[in-house]
Amino acid sequence: MYRASVILPVYNESATIERTLAEVISYAKLHPDFYFLFANDGSTDKTAGIITSTLNGEKNIALLNIEKNKGKANALKQAVMQLDSDYIVFADGDMAYSLDHVDLLLEALKNSDVAIGNRKMGENHPQKTERFVAGEAFNRLARLMLNLSFTDTQAGIKGFTKEAAKKLFGLSRITDFAFDAELLYIAKQKGYRISIIPAKVNKHHQFGPSTIKVVRDSPGMFISLLKMIFYRISGKYNE
Ligand SMILES: Nc1nc2c(ncn2[C@@H]2O[C@H](COP(=O)(O)OP(=O)(O)O)[C@@H](O)[C@H]2O)c(=O)[nH]1
């Protein structure tokens, strides 16, 4: 059994996937006790094809191919449900964060159930203004509405003990990009110990493309915060 699994969600990443694969393959060689699972759901480009043709018998790297696109949250959930290692981590499959963050998360998980990256603690380059404002607005709203204290709920680098991952993803209901905040909201209600590591965004990612569209996605994410409160009040997170 592997000590840790790293889920790499990918959607239409053909522009970045080769670079990611090179990084994952060399990291996986150095960490034979880690398992890497690409979670592709319904990419319409060559992402899945490139992954399959590049992998060359590596025992600890695999592809979970989901036919229909249902979003990052669903892809992660399906991956978590089929994994069985002591620790489960997810890291953006466009290598926004170097894999060195995984070691930091695992170190933090020795004394906690959940460990999350925080971009405010890392040394980071400025982001696109629009993304920064939207990210900051969502984070403040999430903090206020969900009574969370985290200054960054949304970094795409988070780790869990197996038990916490199965529990949190099992109870999660939010399918849009507010799902990170939901995981933390449930974790807090369960009394999980949550630790924070600095997250440094790779330079090449800072101004790169994003699947999040601020104008399109923000209203839905606000509604998702309302839904979380409703789900809590109606006992949906109590199982
Ligand atoms: N499987 C899957 N992955 C997704 C989906 N949407 C985004 N991702 C991946 O999730 C990660 C974060 O998304 P990205 O668009 O880079 O967000 P940003 O970096 O916060 O702007 C990337 O690796 C994406 O490929 C999706 O619908 N399904």
Ligand SMILES: [Mg+2]
């Ligand atoms: Mg990205």
